[in-house]
Amino acid sequence: MGLKKSIAIVRQGGLGDHIVTTPLVRAIRIAEPSAKITMFSGHAYCSLWEENPCVNRVIPVKAVFETSFEGQFSVDRFLEPIAGVSEKFDLIFNPTHCVDVYLNGLIVNKLKADIKIGFKQEMSEYEGYDANIFYTQLINRPKYENVSLYSELIFRELYPKEKFSPYDVELFFCQEAHKNVTTYIASLPSPDIVGIHPAGSINYRTLSALQLKEIVNQVQRMGLIPIIIGENSYQLEMPGVFFTGRIKIPELFCLVSKMKAVICVDSSIKHIAGAFEVPIIELSHIPRHLLKLNGPYVDESHPFCAINYWAPKPGNLLHEVVFPVLGQSEADIKSGLTLHSIGLGEISDTLSRFLKSKDKLQIGRYVC
DSSP, rough: OOSSSSSEEEEEEEEHHHHHTHHHHHHHHHHHHOOOEEEEOGGGGHHHHHTTTTTTTEEEOOOOOEEEETEEEEOEEEEEESEEEHHHHEEOOOOOOTHHHHHHHHHHOOOOEEEEEEEEOOOOOOOOOOOOOOOSSOOOOOOOOOOOHHHHHHHHHHOSSOOOOOOOOOOOOHHHHHHHHHHHHTTTSSEEEEEEEOOSGGGGOOOOOOHHHHHHHHHTTTTOEEESOOTTTTOOTTTOOOOSOOOOOHHHHHHHHHHHHEOOOOOOOHHHHHTTTTOEEEEEESSSSGHHHHHOOBBBOOOOHHHHHSSSSSTTTTEEEOOOOOOHHHHHHHHHTTGGGHHHHHHHHHHHHHHHHHHTTTTTOOOO
């Protein structure tokens, strides 16, 4: 039986980071059935947590660094101060495992709690900043693990005997989202849709216009309807191509769940597809031979394999990575050379194989 009355979780980062945190929130709710759980979330993803029945309250926050030319900064500067939060929590979790730990640390530092749990940082990108001082309990970061396991480690710090399923992601959408998506798909020439997400959070995870056009043509030749997730920033004028435009998170979840497959770069879309067991064809911006050279590093001597680290589920048969054929350095990656060298043939071959294996793999079981 749980003993904590008030628990806070600090979660910034991208949508994929929020999605892989849902098992942690559910596990905390099971361990502490009567606790009030507050999620401090980035503005863009508050709706994800507002739909989650395990969360009692969502507070949008965004912390920023104010740096000087010498690399010094103030931990007291916030783009948007945490307003109206004067209570003292029994417990704060910061499940951040990577660069966002610095931003989350600023928020944790501003909140009052008897117990503050976070991961120990062995090095800092910012001179004079030590995120370790904000916590009462620090956990050593694991090496060569999938990102979802970080939530399990932080949960085990207080609840070593409770059950935890790190890959059992929960995505919630409302009845209105289901109605809107059903109406949208009914308006298409066919319900056999393939999602394409051509742009990541940084420019070298973004497909070229030529690549996107080739992929769209191939999807259409296979008798499928291409749905490009996002705005038509490429200014494509092709018949039979549909863009979602700006889309609310519940509608996005519902739409992805109904797709035959998803073709995407390293982005949150693969986490959504992975949760619904929709086949994922991930276009890597990192050549295979550079995987263990790609940062950020666990420490100076132990780099991690980026693909396994961020995969929705390690070893998932529904997730295949297509690697670039060119690129010898990190400079090549940042120039876009590597991603833009991916050929169309392997993408179409992988898509064909996934669709032929649909019944065998029971693809798309969890459809809204």
